Amino acid sequence: NLIMGSTQTIGVLVPNLANPFFSMFIKGIQQASQSHHFVPIIFDANQNQKLQSMYIEELIKRAANGLIIASATLDANDIDRILTRNGIPYLLFDQNDAQIGDRVWVDDYKGGQMAANYLLAKGHRRIALVVGENITHNIQQRISGFRAGMAKYRLTLTDDMVVQTSMTKLGGYEATSEVISKKPTAVFCINDEMAIGLYRGVQERGLKIPDDLSIMGYDDIDLANFITPKLTSIHQPAFEMGQVATDLLIERLNNPKLAHQDKQLPLELITRDSVKSIQ
Numbered sequence: 001n002l003i004m005g006s007t008q009t010i011g012v013l014v015p016n017l018a019n020p021f022f023s024m025f026i027k028g029i030q031q032a033s034q035s036h037h038f039v040p041i042i043f044d045a046n047q048n049q050k051l052q053s054m055y056i057e058e059l060i061k062r063a064a065n066g067l068i069i070a071s072a073t074l075d076a077n078d079i080d081r082i083l084t085r086n087g088i089p090y091l092l093f094d095q096n097d098a099q100i101g102d103r104v105w106v107d108d109y110k111g112g113q114m115a116a117n118y119l120l121a122k123g124h125r126r127i128a129l130v131v132g133e134n135i136t137h138n139i140q141q142r143i144s145g146f147r148a149g150m151a152k153y154r155l156t157l158t159d160d161m162v163v164q165t166s167m168t169k170l171g172g173y174e175a176t177s178e179v180i181s182k183k184p185t186a187v188f189c190i191n192d193e194m195a196i197g198l199y200r201g202v203q204e205r206g207l208k209i210p211d212d213l214s215i216m217g218y219d220d221i222d223l224a225n226f227i228t229p230k231l232t233s234i235h236q237p238a239f240e241m242g243q244v245a246t247d248l249l250i251e252r253l254n255n256p257k258l259a260h261q262d263k264q265l266p267l268e269l270i271t272r273d274s275v276k277s278i279q
């Protein structure tokens, strides 16, 4: 890397490349990298600790200049130990939001509250929550915010209204029977991917969204606007998150003594057609 003219590299680890949320994040990383003459090297290592450790080791061997880690397979302290020992700056993000080092983040607690407020304002009281099996810190915040939103209406999200499945379209699809058995009027899916899978399951059973069941997602991936009915969601600025993460990391590479950097990006409620007003 010290050879003049060689391109500098940033290693990127995400949990799931098949999820458009992470594709947009990577697009943002790519764009910001390009303007600084860096190239990203991207890996997806969800739930596979061996694979993730192997990728990190490889990135170290190949002398990556810095790392952006969004998957939470390895604990933040382990990452810190490995990378600091090797003198490699890194930035933890999203599922790996451990508040160590530079930070790019959104207020997931507030995002959860926004979702709850919207569904409650539409008159929903019996609400089911669809979450992943592996609850990372950011998702935990999202759920806590949602609970707090319900508590303001003196409502409690009881455990029997929570369905756990994998955070994919298939996961959402497979959760359909369990979700329906809870007889909710609305369902909040912790990401859009699961909401899209649930759509298919619900529609296959002859139920209409939102007339028979309202569904809300989170992320606002591009697909949200191309399914029927269009999905109401909380927008995460994934592209910008990737850009800012890259900018911060490169600044850190250029100036290791820089004070701790913290950038919060906004979330936005995007109302479309998947939630019915029932008052």
Ligand code: RIB
Residues within 6 Å of the ligand: 019, 021, 094, 095, 138, 139, 167, 190, 191, 192, 193, 218, 219, 236
């Ligand atoms: O869809 C992927 C989800 O997991 C997003 O909501 C993101 O924040 C991540 O943690």
